[in-house]
Amino acid sequence: MERKDCLKMGDSFPSSSSSLLDYYPVMSNSTLTGLFDFCGEGEKNGSLGFMELLNMPQDFSSSSSVFDFDASQSVEPFMTSKPQVQESSEVLNAPATPNYSSISSESSGGQNDIEHSTKDEDDEEEEEEEHQKTNKHLKPKKTSGQKKKEREPRFAFMTKSEVDHLEDGFRWRKYGQKAVKNSPFPRSYYRCTTASCNVKKRVERSSNDPSTVVTTYEGQHTHPSPGMLRSGPAATTLPPYSGGGGSFPAPGQMLLSPHDQTHFDFSIPLSCGYNMGYYTNVMNSGAGAPQHLRFRNPNSSALLTDYGLLQDIVPSSIIKKEE
DNA sequence: CGACTTTGACCAGCGC
DNA sequence: GCGCTGGTCAAAGTCG
Ligand SMILES: [Zn+2]
Numbered sequence: 001m002e003r004k005d006c007l008k009m010g011d012s013f014p015s016s017s018s019s020l021l022d023y024y025p026v027m028s029n030s031t032l033t034g035l036f037d038f039c040g041e042g043e044k045n046g047s048l049g050f051m052e053l054l055n056m057p058q059d060f061s062s063s064s065s066v067f068d069f070d071a072s073q074s075v076e077p078f079m080t081s082k083p084q085v086q087e088s089s090e091v092l093n094a095p096a097t098p099n100y101s102s103i104s105s106e107s108s109g110g111q112n113d114i115e116h117s118t119k120d121e122d123d124e125e126e127e128e129e130e131h132q133k134t135n136k137h138l139k140p141k142k143t144s145g146q147k148k149k150e151r152e153p154r155f156a157f158m159t160k161s162e163v164d165h166l167e168d169g170f171r172w173r174k175y176g177q178k179a180v181k182n183s184p185f186p187r188s189y190y191r192c193t194t195a196s197c198n199v200k201k202r203v204e205r206s207s208n209d210p211s212t213v214v215t216t217y218e219g220q221h222t223h224p225s226p227g228m229l230r231s232g233p234a235a236t237t238l239p240p241y242s243g244g245g246g247s248f249p250a251p252g253q254m255l256l257s258p259h260d261q262t263h264f265d266f267s268i269p270l271s272c273g274y275n276m277g278y279y280t281n282v283m284n285s286g287a288g289a290p291q292h293l294r295f296r297n298p299n300s301s302a303l304l305t306d307y308g309l310l311q312d313i314v315p316s317s318i319i320k321k322e323e
Numbered sequence: 324c325g326a327c328t329t330t331g332a333c334c335a336g337c338g339c
Numbered sequence: 340g341c342g343c344t345g346g347t348c349a350a351a352g353t354c355g
Binding site for chain 3: 175176178180181187189191200202
């Protein structure tokens, strides 16, 4: 199953940027706020635009169209999506626009834990340790004391692509595949092959849109992308190490044809406060990324200075245009 | 021969 | 308690 990605698939979609713009304000003010609950506490004024999160092309459209983000993609939030995101959501508004990409958050596990699980944050890191079920999967018994399973943040991308497995610069080992209910397409489970890195990813095709692939990342890489270090294709367009210890492959990092449409699906496990802390923490230790919260400043200046999570999501190259 | 995929079985959570 | 379902394991197979 080689990658025949970059190929046909409609060479270019009519970009209905207008609609995009219409959505933008909407989502940034209401939808996203609701979804992410972005520290709304004080940053209301900076309803961090969706764009911000994605490092929206808006600013770059004119200057750097490296990935043709603006041209071939439009952003569309998962307004209709409920916490369950995943396939349910994607299916929905997707067809609205020929090219779309959207984000949505998902409290992995419990959509309600927003409040009561804030304490788990620390554990989350340790989680890995107990992750390894020492004995095959016949683990004696999970520590009943602990919470069932705290999961790490998840992040989903919807991409229009013919190939299931999108190249994102990391190496993955497939460890399972299951049929998906209500979908003729199976879901594949992948794990980062790097030792000590337990990032996982799930790939499935939308039943409504066979051409759309939903990739869900779980966890954060604790290492740079091998693809970047090597002479992989990614190395050509991407900086050696974008961001901090944790980095989600960015749509641009995926070596897809620029025409593929990608939709993001933020999966933040807990309250935004928690997330911020979490990511900040990670980045801090990881690579000295700006530690203050990003997400708050709607101005492009914010993008120029602290990309924060975006940095992990979007290739720095887009942001800075060079390293 | 190492890295990765395939695939059936196993396990745990959840709803009834 | 039972059955369904999502997620994972691991042996066997495939590929370069
Ligand atoms: Zn990794």
